[in-house]
Amino acid sequence: MTKKPRESAAEGESEFLASYDPSKYERFSVAVDVVLVAAFEGDLSTLLVPRDEHPFKGQHALPGGFLRKDETLEEAATRVLHSKASLSGVFLEQLYTFGEPRRDPRTRVISVAYYALVDEARFRAAGERAARTGRIRVPWEGETGGPVKVVDEKGRALPLAFDHAEIVGMAVKRLRGKLDYAPVGFQLLGETFTLLELQRVHETVLGRPVNKDSFRRRMLASGQLEATGRAQSGVDHRPAELYRFARRSAV
Amino acid sequence: MTKKPRESAAEGESEFLASYDPSKYERFSVAVDVVLVAAFEGDLSTLLVPRDEHPFKGQHALPGGFLRKDETLEEAATRVLHSKASLSGVFLEQLYTFGEPRRDPRTRVISVAYYALVDEARFRAAGERAARTGRIRVPWEGETGGPVKVVDEKGRALPLAFDHAEIVGMAVKRLRGKLDYAPVGFQLLGETFTLLELQRVHETVLGRPVNKDSFRRRMLASGQLEATGRAQSGVDHRPAELYRFARRSAV
DNA sequence: TTGACTTCGATACATACGGCATATATGTAT
């Protein structure tokens, strides 16, 4: 009952029933690419690395690297962030795996994409140290999930190598989807922030204005915010209260 | 400006700047595992394959197979569904990629997990033809994302091989998350269905009762339902109207 | 045929929440 004689062994069937030794099968290069996202000046930004080798020479690519023998995928992504952007301790989550046979013209590469979120200060520091930054401009109207336009600081289009424009697009889509049920907005801000700053971040991610009062109420009622008691400084108007992200204490 | 002399080349740095040939790097076995999900009798069910080889002999595993040279990841998942469950044309979506170095004790295998949704009839047919089915029992209370318990038709625990319990748990979590903003509920039903049947499917996936009237209103207002004009038959009470899923015509 | 029974599906109402407008508070600049 547990195992019938193999009847008309369909292709692929034998993989399982008989000798099933993974080491016998095709092997692939596995890479990890990271979409490092920050939000400022009303746009999302991402870190890019200029390519000076073929293929896609002169274009820009996401920071990435090949998986090593004894590291996990997440460790590889962490390593990439550390080596290419000198960043550590940032929010990092797996995004999607891209495996089109010809996505890399040299040889087949399976790429496990991650996305990471940092605040503006860390992003600028990483950008100066390491590489180039690109602004992400997405068509705010339609759904995003496909390729996305990336421009440089002067507004010129930055063509992305490989399928990286698609990866960036999927990162934006994921970020949008998580925004109102997971605490990702805070990851794009520093330690303390005002409610308006938090609102601007949400607006930047969503690509549309949000109602100020509703947003305040919702955020304050969510229990995710903790008032610091301190106030904004350096502004020429009434300073706003500074909040910090409250790690969900069990109610 | 575009390229500085390499200063204190950190590990991993050289991967990018100098010769960057994917074929030089470590290669890995890449597998595709599929969580085939159906909903009936108040529980979620998934298709499992008994293992009669080491490791995890006697336990059950998700249907899976190794990626081939010239197929995409999705093609591999489709192939697995076809060869292991004789299914085609079902809803299929990438779930997550699992790459712990020792998740397979034989050799390192990167597994790209997919989940597929079918209605009860197709699931039963696939289950009889191919393998064993397992009921998914998840702790309805807490968040699911980690490993999940799977039991057989008699309620006995079915230990899952490898990290497959974790994969199943993630599939349940994804399904729950998508339920109220993507048309996934319909995938678990046949061509036509009553509103109550649709409600039961949602309740099964969510693991909690939902309000009947609100659910009706929400579904009817969503524009995703199309009345067939026909009514339920074979019930000893007033028959409900049969609906079908309306593929979103642009408004 | 009639009445009991069950579920469907419509209607009414209370409540919660977001969008919106307005008023007041609290800081800076002149």
Next chain:
DNA sequence: ATACATATATGCCGTATGTATCGAAGTCAA
């Protein structure tokens, strides 16, 4: 001190959801 800008609080309203109720439309048994 006064003007000004933004923060923050409050009230109103429309919409969506939770809940109760009731008639409608079938089956079944006497």
